[in-house]
Amino acid sequence: MAPILVVGASLAGLSALDALRTAGHDGEVIVVDAAPELPSDRPPLSKQVLAGTMEPEAAHQPLANRLAELDAEIRFSTSATALDAATRTVTFADGTAITAEGIVLAMGASPRRLPGGELAGVHVVRTLADSLALRRDLTASPNRVAVIGAGFIGAEVAATCRGLGLEVTMIEAAPVPMVRVLPSAIGGFVADVHRDHGVDVRLGVGVSGLLADGDRVRGVELADGSVIDADVVVVGIGVVPSVDWLEGSGVPVGNGITCDETCLAAPGIVAAGDVAEWFNPHFGERMRVEQWEHAIEHGAAAGRRLLAGDDGEPFGSVPWFWSDQYDRKLQMAGRPAADDEVVMLDGTVEERRFVAGFRRGDRCTGVLGVNRPRHAIQARMRLVESLNWAPIRDLFT
Amino acid sequence: MGVDMKVVVNFDLCESNAVCMGIAPEVFEVRDDDFLYILQEEPAEELRGKVEEAARRCPKQAITVED
């Protein structure tokens, strides 16, 4: 029988492999990744590894220790360059090809860049190499670090840089930080936390360009004409799903790979993790989630789906993520929209320790806990049961 | 058959994010002081699935299950 092919050896891809083995699939599985070695676990790359408080080797993926027992052939430095969905044939950069019984597409996403991104001193943070390169520049006593984008990666990098005692300016085009994950009514809190810690926060202003001194960056010019002198610039303006090579493949691509509610993108082809958009029946919405735990659960569901033939189970989920900034731990369950109502359920924003619920009519679209792990997880457990607002409110009365 | 499993948490790694509690509340509890407490160090065999799931999903990889 032809092998099962997994493209991407990170959280989603390896979790799919694990699920195949757990379900008893004992046929051949080949996993390929464009990276030269097993991708590291990514969350520490903007936190402990960047801060220098965790050895790079310690930042390994959950399944790294169990790879051998998962009994797959893993090929690194192997980029998939073309797919024919009809025959399930994937071609690689070296010209070889594999025709597979089933395919898991788990290519994740790669950071958006700015023009001038090739200048020395300009960084993105996605891989261990990115994090170590940025760390080298941070330890060379820069005068100022400019962080472009106040999404969760930008906000974490800004916090880590302040922890290293560096001067930081964080620039965000939107009026509040973390706009893509948090309702705007709560985003101001994130800006305040950074200001408390001495970050120069610039909101609602875009970047018009990077300024160079030879081949090294020397600053950032903002749309309002002002200039931030900075010898290190970190670009955290979001990611693009890694789908270029799927053009003309027969696999539908829109906001990432377009899947049905069972993770299926085409017959015998599933997709999971950052790269995949699917219909989440629990929310009744299509979504693409760029979060750690989601990649694991989605990958497992996709692996099981491949073995299920015609009757795959829908994958319903309540996404969950955490973000560490200074001594604050943000944990969010759900998927709120930017204009959802924000209801304080416990604590206060002033204490910097609270639980906020996000509400749309009778529905709770998400819960954010700040230094409230117990409550955040309890709320998540309720949301897994239902998205009704009342049981969430009752948890806190 | 055999000996019970033993749940060990590396508290140097654990950051009390309570993911484990969401999966196996019988075994793991993060209290209002924000610390993780292990309610049963040697849980019954029928909890193995949940405990292993918690170990797998712990973002800090702080949980090990010993036999």
Ligand SMILES: Cc1cc2nc3c(=O)[nH]c(=O)nc-3n(C[C@H](O)[C@H](O)[C@H](O)COP(=O)(O)OP(=O)(O)OC[C@H]3O[C@@H](n4cnc5c(N)ncnc54)[C@H](O)[C@@H]3O)c2cc1C
């Ligand atoms: C710095 C950083 C910090 C983060 N912090 C948090 C956090 O605190 N909390 C949280 O919930 N989430 C966090 N995340 C998000 C989380 O790490 C991602 O959602 C997760 O890594 C997605 O996993 P994935 O398997 O879908 O994709 P990825 O991890 O992106 O892996 C995809 C793999 O596919 C490979 N690939 C791509 N194209 C090809 C191709 N054509 N051929 C072969 N291989 C290919 C790539 O080399 C890569 O190894 C963070 C991410 C980053 C970058």
Ligand code: SF4
């Ligand atoms: S999931 Fe892991 S890090 Fe979180 S509380 Fe449990 S043991 Fe600690």
